[in-house]
Amino acid sequence: MSAFRFFIALLLFFAVKGTSRAQPKDTLNTKATQTQVDNKTVLKSISKSEKLRNKKIVSLSIILTIIVFLLFYFLYQNNKLKQKIKRKDTKQKILLDIINSGIDSQEAEHKKIASFLYDNINSLLSSAGLHLNTFTAQNNIKSDEIQKAKTILSEAHELLRDMSHDLVPSLLVRFGLIYSLEDLCEKNSNSAIEFEFSSSVPTSRRYAEKFEMKIYFIVSELFSNITKHSNAHKAKLTLNEKGNQLILRIHDNGVGFKTQKLKDVEGFGLNRIRARIKKYKGSLSIVSKENQGTKIKIEIPLPH
Structure with missing residues (x-):
């Protein structure tokens, strides 16, 4: 009986001992498995982060590429626009040079013709009139034909003076711009329209002859x-x-026109006027409204 008890006790001892040895082994296996799971989770998380980062890099690269493309496109368009403006400015400058050259030649020719008319033809007419008067006085001739000839000579003399004045105004040469512009207002006034003149510049003020002629013909053209x-x-x-600066303002109470239609009226001598003003680095502004008249402002640097 005692031997049986000893045997049972021995079995229990080994059973407990085996259990105590097996337990740490199972724990190690569990920990190893958990570590593997954790590693897989970390790797999965890293892989996900890497994919997200790569996606962001690709997106950023695409955005940068688009920005660079747009930048180059805008630079190209801007350069293209600059070249277009430059070509337009060059064409305009050439056109203005051609117009100014024509104007200068025309004004020089006018001056030459006016001088020729006044110095030669006028002298011949005066001489013819003098000889005719002397002849009639010496011979005591009183005839309608002689009187008619005198009248024709007088009219020719007046016509010649007017032509010379239109080509190169004698008042402009003798008395200057301010006096001539006042006279121009008086001459253009009639029963249909009245031209008023106002100036804070004294009548005695003189400028360079060419400058005065340019201003005079600009105003004459506008009138x-x-x-x-x-x-x-x-x-x-x-x-x-x-x-x-010399500032001229011209205001009328006429029918006016829409400012956007200004190009349609460029033929009214405005191209020549603009060319004259541009030559002296001046500016021209036109403000007009239908049935409210037109306002013109010209600013030109004074010659030194």
């Missing part, structure tokens, strides 16, 4: 446009100096 196209019954020319 002609007003008379022909504006249907105005009143216009005013104002003249003053500000700093080193």
Whole structure:
């Protein structure tokens, strides 16, 4: 009986001992498995992060590529626009040079013709009139034919003087721009339209001859446009100096026109006027409204 108990006790001892040895082994296996799971999770997370990072890099690369492309495109378009503007400016400069060259030649020719008419033809007419008067006085001739000849000579003399004045105004040469512009206002005034003149610049003020001629013909051209196209019954020319600028303002109460249609009226001598003003680095502004008249402002640097 005691031997049986000893045997049972021995079995229990080995059973407990085996259990105590097996338990750490199972724990190690569990820990190893958990570590593997954790490693897989980490690797999976790293892989996911890597994919996300790569995706962001690709997206950023695409965005940068688009930005660079757009930048080059805008630079190309900007350069293209600059070249277009440059070509346009060059064409405009060439056109202005051609117009100015034509104007200068025309004005020089006018001056030459006016001088020839005044110095030669005028002298011949005066001489012819003098001889005719002397002949009739010496021979005591009183005839309608002689009187008619005298009248024709007088009319020819007046016509010649007017032609010379139109080519190169004698008042402009003798008395200067301010006096001549005032006279121009008086000459253009009639029963249909009145031209007023106002100037803060003294009448005695003189500028370079070429400058005065340019300004005179600009105003004359504008007056002609007003008379022909504006249907105005009143216009005013104002003249003053500000700093080193000569400022002219012309205002009429005519029918006016839409400013956006200005290109349609460029033929009214405006190209020549613009060319004259540009030559002296001046500016021209035109403000007009239908049935509200037209305002013109010209600013030109004074010659030194």
